[in-house]
Amino acid sequence: MSTSLLHLADLHLDRSFAGMGCQGEPAMRRRLGLRDALRRAGQTAQDRGCTAVTIGGDLYEHDRAGADTAAFLAETFRSWSPIEVLLAPGNHDALLPGSIHSRVEWPANVHLFRTAELRPHDLADGLTVWGLAHLEPAWQGDPLDCATVGADGGVHLALFHGAEMGSRPEGKSIHGPFHSVDIRERGFSAALCGHYHRRRVDEANGLLYPGSPEPLTFDESEARGAVLVEVAGDGKVSYEALADNRWHARTTRADVSAARSLGDVVDAACSAAAVLCAGLDGSRTMLRVDLVGEIDHSVSTDAFTVETSVRDGTGAAGVRVRDFTTPALDLAAVSGESAVLGAFARLVAEASAGADAGERRVLDDALRYGLQALGGAEIGLR
Numbered sequence: 001m002s003t004s005l006l007h008l009a010d011l012h013l014d015r016s017f018a019g020m021g022c023q024g025e026p027a028m029r030r031r032l033g034l035r036d037a038l039r040r041a042g043q044t045a046q047d048r049g050c051t052a053v054t055i056g057g058d059l060y061e062h063d064r065a066g067a068d069t070a071a072f073l074a075e076t077f078r079s080w081s082p083i084e085v086l087l088a089p090g091n092h093d094a095l096l097p098g099s100i101h102s103r104v105e106w107p108a109n110v111h112l113f114r115t116a117e118l119r120p121h122d123l124a125d126g127l128t129v130w131g132l133a134h135l136e137p138a139w140q141g142d143p144l145d146c147a148t149v150g151a152d153g154g155v156h157l158a159l160f161h162g163a164e165m166g167s168r169p170e171g172k173s174i175h176g177p178f179h180s181v182d183i184r185e186r187g188f189s190a191a192l193c194g195h196y197h198r199r200r201v202d203e204a205n206g207l208l209y210p211g212s213p214e215p216l217t218f219d220e221s222e223a224r225g226a227v228l229v230e231v232a233g234d235g236k237v238s239y240e241a242l243a244d245n246r247w248h249a250r251t252t253r254a255d256v257s258a259a260r261s262l263g264d265v266v267d268a269a270c271s272a273a274a275v276l277c278a279g280l281d282g283s284r285t286m287l288r289v290d291l292v293g294e295i296d297h298s299v300s301t302d303a304f305t306v307e308t309s310v311r312d313g314t315g316a317a318g319v320r321v322r323d324f325t326t327p328a329l330d331l332a333a334v335s336g337e338s339a340v341l342g343a344f345a346r347l348v349a350e351a352s353a354g355a356d357a358g359e360r361r362v363l364d365d366a367l368r369y370g371l372q373a374l375g376g377a378e379i380g381l382r
C-alpha cells in the first residue's frame with residue numbers, strides 16, 4: 001500500500017515583484033498568479049489521489065500578507081478536504097505572534113506544526129510526518145538535531161524549511177542549517193524541504209526541494225511546479241516533478257557596441273528580446289536584458305527608456321535592463337573635441353591606471369557621466 005503526497009514550498013504569496021521590474025497592475029497579476037499556482041496544486045493533489053499536501057515554508061511573506069490572504073488560504077485549504085494540509089512555517093512566514101499562521105482559525109483538514117523541534121503527525125497507517133516551524137525569521141537551529149525516529153517501525157518523513165549546507169547556492173541566506181547525511185541517520189525516509197528556490201530531487205539522500213512553483217527572480221528560468229511524492233509501505237520514496245508554471249523568467253544579452261544613438265540601443269535590445277520571447281506568452285513573461293559591449297561615450301543607454309521600449313515592443317509583463325557596457329574611449333579624438341573634455345578624460349584615465357577594481361567601476365561611471373555631460377548629451381542613469 002503506497003501513499004501519495006504533493007509537496008510544495010516557497011510560494012511567497014503577496015510578494016512585491018519590484019525586483020523584477022514589476023509595479024502596479026503587472027505586479028498585481030503576478031500576485032494573483034501565485035494564488036492560481038496554489039489552487040492548481042490543490043487540483044493536482046485531488047486528481048492524483050493524494051492523501052496530503054505538504055508545504056515546506058515561505059507560503060506567504062509575513063511583511064506584506066494581510067487578512068485577505070489569510071481568508072484565501074483558509075478557504076482554499078478547506079476546499080481540498082478531505083486531503084490533509086501540513087504546514088511547516090519558514091523564515092518568511094515564521095510562526096510569530098499575530099502572524100497569519102497563528103491567528104487564522106484553520107479548517108479541520110489543516111495541521112500546523114507549531115514547535116521549533118520536529119513533532120510527529122500520523123498521516124496514514126504506518127506513515128508519520130514530522131514537522132517543525134520557524135518561530136522567528138532569523139532562526140539558526142538545525143532541523144535535524146533530534147533523536148532518531150522509527151524505533152517502533154513504520155515509515156517516517158521530515159517536513160521543514162531549512163538550508164542544506166552541502167548544496168547551498170552562493171549568497172543564499174542560512175536559515176535552519178542541516179546536512180543531508182542526517183536525514184537517513186535520524187531514521188527518515190525523506191526530508192520534504194523548502195528554502196532553496198531551485199528544484200532539487202536527491203533520491204540518494206532522500207532530500208527534496210521542490211523550488212518555488214512560479215519564478216520569483218530572473219535566475220529562476222527553468223520549469224517549475226510542485227513534486228508528487230509516493231511513499232511505499234516499505235519506506236521507498238519516489239518523486240515526480242511537475243512542470244506547470246504559467247509565468248516565465250528569461251534573461252538575454254544585447255550587444256550594443258555598434259550603437260550610435262539611444263535609438264540604436266533600443267533597437268538592439270528589442271531585437272534580442274523578441275528572439276527570447278518567441279513561443280512564450282509575453283503577457284506572462286518577465287524579461288531581463290543585459291546591455292554589453294564597448295559603446296561610444298556620447299551614446300546614452302538610459303535604462304528607463306530601454307525598459308519602456310522593450311515592454312512596449314514585446315508586451316512583456318516586466319522588463320529589467322542591466323547596463324554592463326563600458327565606454328569606448330579614444331583619448332586623441334576626445335582631446336580634439338574640446339580642451340576641457342580632453343583634460344577631464346586624461347585625468348580619469350590617469351586615476352584609473354592606479355585604481356583597484358572597485359575604484360575603476362566608479363571611475364568608469366564618472367567618465368561616462370562626465371563625457372555625456374560635457375558633450376551636452378542627456379544623462380541616463382545606469
Ligand SMILES: [Mn+2]
Pocket residue numbers: 010012058092195196197
Ligand atoms: Mn523562500
